[in-house]
Amino acid sequence: MQWKPDRHFYRIVWLLLISAFVTGCSHSEPTLSHQIPDHAFVIRNVNLISMRPGAEPLSGATVVIQGDRIASVNGQIPRGAKVIDGRGKWLIPGLIDMHVHVPTDGHFNTTFPTHTAVIFASTQDVMTPFVANGVTTVFALGAKAGHFGQRNEILRGDVVGPRMALAAMINGGDEAGRTVNTPSDGRQAVRSAKAEGYDYIKVYSQLNMETFAAIIDEAAKQQMKVVGHIPNAFKGNVEKALIPHFGMVAHAEEFAKQSSDYSNEDAQRFAKLAKDNGVWLSPTLIVLERIAEQARSLDSVRNLPCLQYVHPLLQNKWLTANQYNKGASPAGIQRLEKMVGFNNRLVEAFKEAGVPIVAGTDAGGSGVVWGFSLHDELALLVKAGLTPAEALDSATHLPAVWLGLDGKLGTIEGGKYADLLLLDADPLTDISNTRKIAGVFVNGRWLDKGTIGRMLSDLSRRVASSKDKWEWSKRTEY
Numbered sequence: 246m247q248w249k250p251d252r253h254f255y256r257i258v259w260l261l262l263i264s265a266f267v268t269g270c271s272h273s274e275p276t277l278s279h280q281i282p283d284h285a286f287v288i289r290n291v292n293l294i295s296m297r298p299g300a301e302p303l304s305g306a307t308v309v310i311q312g313d314r315i316a317s318v319n320g321q322i323p324r325g326a327k328v329i330d331g332r333g334k335w336l337i338p339g340l341i342d343m344h345v346h347v348p349t350d351g352h353f354n355t356t357f358p359t360h361t362a363v364i365f366a367s368t369q370d371v372m373t374p375f376v377a378n379g380v381t382t383v384f385a386l387g388a389k390a391g392h393f394g395q396r397n398e399i400l401r402g403d404v405v406g407p408r409m410a411l412a413a414m415i416n417g418g419d420e421a422g423r424t425v426n427t428p429s430d431g432r433q434a435v436r437s438a439k440a441e442g443y444d445y446i447k448v449y450s451q452l453n454m455e456t457f458a459a460i461i462d463e464a465a466k467q468q469m470k471v472v473g474h475i476p477n478a479f480k481g482n483v484e485k486a487l488i489p490h491f492g493m494v495a496h497a498e499e500f501a502k503q504s505s506d507y508s509n510e511d512a513q514r515f516a517k518l519a520k521d522n523g524v525w526l527s528p529t530l531i532v533l534e535r536i537a538e539q540a541r542s543l544d545s546v547r548n549l550p551c552l553q554y555v556h557p558l559l560q561n562k563w564l565t566a567n568q569y570n571k572g573a574s575p576a577g578i579q580r581l582e583k584m585v586g587f588n589n590r591l592v593e594a595f596k597e598a599g600v601p602i603v604a605g606t607d608a609g610g611s612g613v614v615w616g617f618s619l620h621d622e623l624a625l626l627v628k629a630g631l632t633p634a635e636a637l638d639s640a641t642h643l644p645a646v647w648l649g650l651d652g653k654l655g656t657i658e659g660g661k662y663a664d665l666l667l668l669d670a671d672p673l674t675d676i677s678n679t680r681k682i683a684g685v686f687v688n689g690r691w692l693d694k695g696t697i698g699r700m701l702s703d704l705s706r707r708v709a710s711s712k713d714k715w716e717w718s719k720r721t722e723y
């Protein structure tokens with residue numbers, strides 16, 4: 246049969262031409278090579294924690310990286326490979342944060358199709374905190390068009406950033422956005438999101454019961470997985486919300502909201518419902534901890550060491566228009582503290598019931614900083630009862646499985662993407678050792694400790710120098 250170029254062929258040629266043009270014109274950052282190097286890398290004599298199910302850690306391992314892939318584990322070392330000494334170090338898969346909100350370009354005025362962005366988020370500045378912390382894949386819940394643009398910048402190699410899985414949010418009520426209040430509108434919203442290129446659906450709090458059920462059903466038909474909140478309409482009827490194809494609940498406190506007494510019986514009842522219906526849990530313990538801290542005092546935000554990497558406009562918002570601190574009452578703070586305690590017992594109960602738990606942070610919410618917060622979450626998961634190995638699983642292999650990407654990432658195996666985190670100490674003896682980063686491979690690009698340090702200090706300097714220009718209360722004037 247003769248091959249004839251079709252529509253797709255021309256489209257690919259067109260895209261290649263455009264990307265060659267753009268790459269040729271783009272200026273490069275002085276401290277960072279954005280391109281995947283031609284030569285191979287080999288990490289020698291490293292303690293390997295592959296996170297392959299059932300695999301024991303290997304000492305003295307050799308890992309070869311070629312292009313954007315892991316070429317082999319304990320295989321042949323290609324000639325000319327650049328050697329990274331892994332002695333006294335530990336290698337784990339790049340981390341996955343299963344719940345983030347990423348700033349994009351935008352404006353705060355009335356929306357018109359012709360109204361372009363007036364506040365710009367440098368994609369590299371937004372992504373640096375992720376990669377500097379070894380976070381090489383993120384699940385953006387509530388994604389919008391700007392995130393497709395960011396994803397392309399990363400894939401094109403103009404920006405060093407994590408892989409981005411994008412979920413379209415569907416809510417009920419009458420707010421702007423993708424809001425639907427009837428089952429047929431709910432189904433159409435799912436189909437539209439699919440047509441726009443989203444792979445996942447996020448359901449939100451104001452959906453009514455019938456519309457929620459229709460969205461879950463339509464998403465299953467469209468082969469889109471669903472993550473999200475348990476809508477408020479299900480209060481007292483949680484068993485009607487936890488149904489097959491509702492793939493994952495996005496916060497532990499979605500269950501806390503369903504409990505009147507925060508009892509262990511309730512925690513176990515919710516865990517059984519989740520287990521029976523195949524619903525996973527992303528507890529996002531860190532965001533509730535941060536909310537409770539902020540209700541007590543904003544010093545918790547002011548004193549965050551990683552605040553220096555947050556865009557000044559958001560810093561200003563977190564400190565001057567903080568919804569958790571404004572009007573916080575002693576009774577409210579007490580309730581939050583009880584919920585924090587119940588969240589921990591939920592993790593314990595869900596673990597015991599055998600419900601897969603994945604690490605998410607809700608990064609982008611006030612006080613929860615991209616990348617840094619995932620290490621906080623891992624520590625909190627261990628505090629709540631996971632072993633360090635289970636915590637690592639919750640941020641590597643398990644998220645890859647949920648996202649349907651476990652053939653490509655989440656473990657260290659030949660053929661998978663070269664997303665790797667090299668550590669100076671053993672995370673299995675102390676989970677806080679995930680913060681002791683010796684270097685990161687992001688899609689085959691090696692960022693050593695020095696490069697990461699420079700990326701962060703550059704970012705911090707840029708944020709500090711523009712700090713006085715941004716005030717949250719004036720956001721609509723920009």
Ligand SMILES: [Zn+2]
Pocket residue numbers: 344345346386607
């Ligand atoms: Zn969120």
